[in-house]
Amino acid sequence: MEQTDDRLSKRNLWTYTLASIGRDTAAGLFSSFLLTYVLYTKNLTDAQFSLISLAIVAARLFDGFNDPIMGNIIEVTRTKWGKFKPWITIGMIGSAIVFYFSFSNAIEGWNYVIYFAVMYFIYSVVFTTNDIAYWGMIPSLAGRKEDRDRLTSQAVLFAGIGGGLVGIIVPTFTAGDLTIGGSAVTAYRSIAVIFIALFIGAQLITLIGVREKPLPPKSEATVNKVGIKTIVGTIRGNDQLSWCIVIFLFATVGQGLIMNGLGINYIFFEFGYDGMLFTIFSVLGALAAGAVMLFFTPISKRFKRNQLMRFATICIVGGCAAMLLVGLLVPSSAGTPKFVMLMLTNLFVFGGQSVYYLIIMICIANTVEYNEWKTGARAEGIIFSVRPFITKVGWAVINLMTLIIFLLTGVRQYTNQIADFENAAARGMDLAAKSAGIEAVLAQIPAGKNAALLVCMTVIPALLGLLSYYLYHHKYNITEETYEQILADLKERKEAAALAEE
DSSP: OOOOSSSOOHHHHHHHHTHHHHHHHHHHHHHHHHHHHHHHHOOOOHHHHHHHHHHHHHHHHHHHHHHHHHHHHHHHOOOTTOSSHHHHHHHHHHHHHHHHHHSSOOOOHHHHHHHHHHHHHHHHHHHHHHHHHHHTTHHHHOOSHHHHHHHHHHHHHHHHHHHHHHHHHHHHHHSSTTOGGGSHHHHHHHHHHHHHHHHHHHHHHHHHHOOOOOOOOSSTTTOOOOSHHHHHHHHHHOHHHHHHHHHHHHHHHHHHHHHSHHHHHHHHHHHOSOHHHHHHHHHHHHHHHHHHHHTHHHHHHHSOHHHHHHHHHHHHHHHHHHHHHHHHHSOGGGOHHHHHHHHHHHHHHHHHHHHHHHHHHHHHHHHHHHHHHHHSOOOHHHHHTHHHHHHHHHHHHHHHHHHHHHHHHTTHHHHHHHHHHHHHHHTTOOHHHHHHHHHHHHHTSOHHHHHHHHHHTTHHHHHHHHHHHHHHHHHOOOOHHHHHHHHHHHHHHHHHHHHHHO
């Protein structure tokens, strides 16, 4: 039976949000660890690695500009299965194929550069199809503020659980004594198969379980035409959405720099080639983020969003500053105590960034009603394409910055040597010999390279956090009170239109 009112049913709440776990394990493996997979399993020249990084940047930018187009296509879709489920299915199948072949190949050199670029561009199309259709469902399932906050926060919470699984499984079983098959080459392939199965299973829960509201008839009055002019016009005509784009972009770049290749390489270089260390570092941070998401709904009832954003900024800036001081002032010989101190400071950063993410997600969702109030069109497909659009453009910036940092610091000369040992282990090299060789490589790394990585993964996110808060405080005007007034105005207009028809 279809959902016929604005209330969020328990069935939709759970069958929708549970899919986030599977989606974010597979997507997290690809987006967060593909570059690490390249660094530690492929021996590439600076030119080859640079072209791979630039291919990621180009594909993400292409993907970002493709997002609004996909959102608009969803807007005009009318099938007996709804307008979201067909695209979720198509994107699921295509993404699963790309995930497998991206982590299951023995190609090297320039052939691998070409292969990588082709696979990444395919991914940018197929996963976008799934991603926008999935997140675009939110306004159609929850019309009330309380329901939308609950649905959004629970979906993000489960996405965080999926990301947490990635943070636990991938580093632990691809580097160190617990590496599956004794080599990162075999480990990544095995993990990809497991995550793909979880991805498909979770998506099927949504496809079978979720019940959408009945779609309005396909007519000029209810459906936006597909076209660049419509897409650009919707975004430009919604000033609050435009500021959300800028704020979320800065926040995305700040968060990604810490957990992108900079974070894992800093820990490997500073504390040893043991994936369990990065697992502990990232998982405890993810638990802090999960705690924020779990209690966000009751907390948001007590505090205004502006108060929560201020607190989040303090956590991010203070945590980054503390992490930097510990990394620079505490000697490497301190070992475990130094790692523990870094890990604790990271909890504040993760918690603050989670508050940012949740609030901006809600702000973007609220611009749907703002757009309807201002123009008469909800355009939810287009508006909800903004979140993945910002994320992909942000990750393009992150990858470009990471490339520059790696080239300037000479990180790759050491990761290339480790990749040689990993490939030798995949061909049968003794594991003890592999471990001894990697330890010798790490012993050659100057302390200054570690310090450079640490500065980049703390100072830049802190500055971007401050800038995000400044723009939110001064440019985003849809407060809780304003949003309620918009809803009341829309209700009054609909009632007046209904009376006029009678």
